[in-house]
Amino acid sequence: MNAVSVRKEPISRRERPAKPALSRSGIVATAVRIMRAEGLEKVTMRRLAQELDTGPASLYVYVANTAELHAAVLESLLGEVDLTGRDAGEDWRGQLRAVMASYILVLFEHPQLARSALVARPSGENYLRLVERILDLLSRGGADRAQAAWGVDKLLQDATATAAEHATQQHDPDFPADWNASVSALHRTDEATHPAITAHRQHLTSGTPEQRMRWSFDVLVNGITSTPVPDSASESGSGARAD
Amino acid sequence: MNAVSVRKEPISRRERPAKPALSRSGIVATAVRIMRAEGLEKVTMRRLAQELDTGPASLYVYVANTAELHAAVLESLLGEVDLTGRDAGEDWRGQLRAVMASYILVLFEHPQLARSALVARPSGENYLRLVERILDLLSRGGADRAQAAWGVDKLLQDATATAAEHATQQHDPDFPADWNASVSALHRTDEATHPAITAHRQHLTSGTPEQRMRWSFDVLVNGITSTPVPDSASESGSGARAD
DNA sequence: ACCTGAACACCGTTCAAGT
DNA sequence: ACCTGAACACCGTTCAAGT
Numbered sequence: 001m002n003a004v005s006v007r008k009e010p011i012s013r014r015e016r017p018a019k020p021a022l023s024r025s026g027i028v029a030t031a032v033r034i035m036r037a038e039g040l041e042k043v044t045m046r047r048l049a050q051e052l053d054t055g056p057a058s059l060y061v062y063v064a065n066t067a068e069l070h071a072a073v074l075e076s077l078l079g080e081v082d083l084t085g086r087d088a089g090e091d092w093r094g095q096l097r098a099v100m101a102s103y104i105l106v107l108f109e110h111p112q113l114a115r116s117a118l119v120a121r122p123s124g125e126n127y128l129r130l131v132e133r134i135l136d137l138l139s140r141g142g143a144d145r146a147q148a149a150w151g152v153d154k155l156l157q158d159a160t161a162t163a164a165e166h167a168t169q170q171h172d173p174d175f176p177a178d179w180n181a182s183v184s185a186l187h188r189t190d191e192a193t194h195p196a197i198t199a200h201r202q203h204l205t206s207g208t209p210e211q212r213m214r215w216s217f218d219v220l221v222n223g224i225t226s227t228p229v230p231d232s233a234s235e236s237g238s239g240a241r242a243d
Numbered sequence: 244m245n246a247v248s249v250r251k252e253p254i255s256r257r258e259r260p261a262k263p264a265l266s267r268s269g270i271v272a273t274a275v276r277i278m279r280a281e282g283l284e285k286v287t288m289r290r291l292a293q294e295l296d297t298g299p300a301s302l303y304v305y306v307a308n309t310a311e312l313h314a315a316v317l318e319s320l321l322g323e324v325d326l327t328g329r330d331a332g333e334d335w336r337g338q339l340r341a342v343m344a345s346y347i348l349v350l351f352e353h354p355q356l357a358r359s360a361l362v363a364r365p366s367g368e369n370y371l372r373l374v375e376r377i378l379d380l381l382s383r384g385g386a387d388r389a390q391a392a393w394g395v396d397k398l399l400q401d402a403t404a405t406a407a408e409h410a411t412q413q414h415d416p417d418f419p420a421d422w423n424a425s426v427s428a429l430h431r432t433d434e435a436t437h438p439a440i441t442a443h444r445q446h447l448t449s450g451t452p453e454q455r456m457r458w459s460f461d462v463l464v465n466g467i468t469s470t471p472v473p474d475s476a477s478e479s480g481s482g483a484r485a486d
Numbered sequence: 487a488c489c490t491g492a493a494c495a496c497c498g499t500t501c502a503a504g505t
Numbered sequence: 506a507c508c509t510g511a512a513c514a515c516c517g518t519t520c521a522a523g524t
Contacts, residue, residue, distance in 0.1 A: 223466030
């Protein structure tokens with residue numbers, strides 16, 4: 001309550017020991033703490049203000065809005081991604097798989113954050129390091145510059161979307177093994193009206209999440225390294241400008 | 244429209260000409276109308292109730308919660324997707340591309356809906372028809388049953404995520420050609436700390452959205468048809484059960 | 487039996503007014 | 506100049522009480 005007021009006197013710092021001055025990093029750190037303890041949905045401006053012993057209006061000096069705050073939380077969380085791919089040996093593909101698996105694992109612990117990540121991409125140092133690493137591994141895998149550049153976007157988008165999809169399933173304990181309504185609808189169709197779904201029924205819900213994720217990774221990597229980026233895009237990009 | 248209230252008397256239908264009886268389909272239709280006119284963020288229980296001349300509590304007789312309502316709106320919107328791929332001739336790849344382009348185009352008009360689509364998948368007839376068509380086209384393209392089944396998920400996820408990403412960019416007129424903060428961060432890096440980003444800089448933001456979407460589609464289709472689904476998953480799926 | 491008014495417990499964001 | 510109390514304009518969901 002009396003941190004900002006440090007102006008002339010050292011203020012009686014006798015009793016209240018907490019209450020450090022407001023700062024962007026302090027706000028984000030508190031947001032991360034609340035998210036870990038109670039989930040992203042509790043990370044609101046009002047709750048944050050209460051936690052920091054001030055009014056919600058004060059936060060707007062340091063963060064533009066709730067979306068920006070959530071992006072900052074994600075950027076901070078990206079620090080937990082293991083970029084080494086340690087357990088995967090020398091193989092570039094194994095290492096890239098390990099990096100993507102680590103990224104997805106971090107987001108799986110906070111699927112609500114993954115949803116906002118699709119819209120408000122992070123842009124901090126942790127994010128740049130992740131992009132840097134993926135670009136390097138894709139290059140080592142034979143992707144040309146354009147393929148690697150466009151590929152990093154696809155890999156991150158796929159992983160983020162996959163994490164976002166598990167946002168509700170995990171939280172809602174309503175349908176235990178029922179998955180979602182979509183899956184049961186797929187199983188109720190009959191051959192006359194939906195022959196293809198009927199023919200593929202067995203495979204539509206097969207596989208463990210791990211198997212699906214591994215297959216998705218391979219699909220993307222195989223596709224990225226074998227599909228050429230159009231020439232015109234490689235040469236004169238819309239936003240590309242040599243400075 | 245007024246099937247529920249037909250009970251004993253014809254009710255004095257003299258003055259108030261509007262105010263049809265509540266029904267799930269009527270609620271969803273009103274929700275679609277509000278979304279078209281003012282965006283999904285205005286499709287709230289309270290606003291909907293006001294529009295339907297009742298209290299918000301009454302809606303809970305017909306829809307479980309807001310998420311389910313949004314899923315119903317999406318399902319209704321999927322009726323606009325062109326499943327024929329008319330302009331693409333006989334080529335399965337061209338037809339599939341056209342179907343996915345139509346799906347993405349429908350979602351691009353309501354990107355906020357795409358966000359919720361990632362979490363609450365639809366399960367109505369329009370969704371089933373779309374899945375049916377994609378399965379058929381993938382099969383014609385040489386995908387085996389398992390590849391087609393897993394592939395339809397990937398194709399829809401990719402398209403949905405792409406639409407969801409454009410949710411803010413389109414709305415916010417704050418940064419005109421600046422894209423997002425993430426892009427500008429990619430351009431501010433220097434060679435010493437981020438050599439790979441520097442080397443790929445030119446390509447990271449190159450290409451038109453159309454070029455990127457076309458490339459993404461080819462990456463997925465190429466990957467799906469060339470990457471085998473693991474045997475164990477094909478044979479004994481977690482949710483697969485012959486009835 | 488069916489429906490809903492009113493309440494509970496929250497939101498984000500702004501801005502006039504304070505120090 | 507900097508900060509913030511208080512207000513504005515909303516939310517989703519529940520449930521006791523009505524018809």
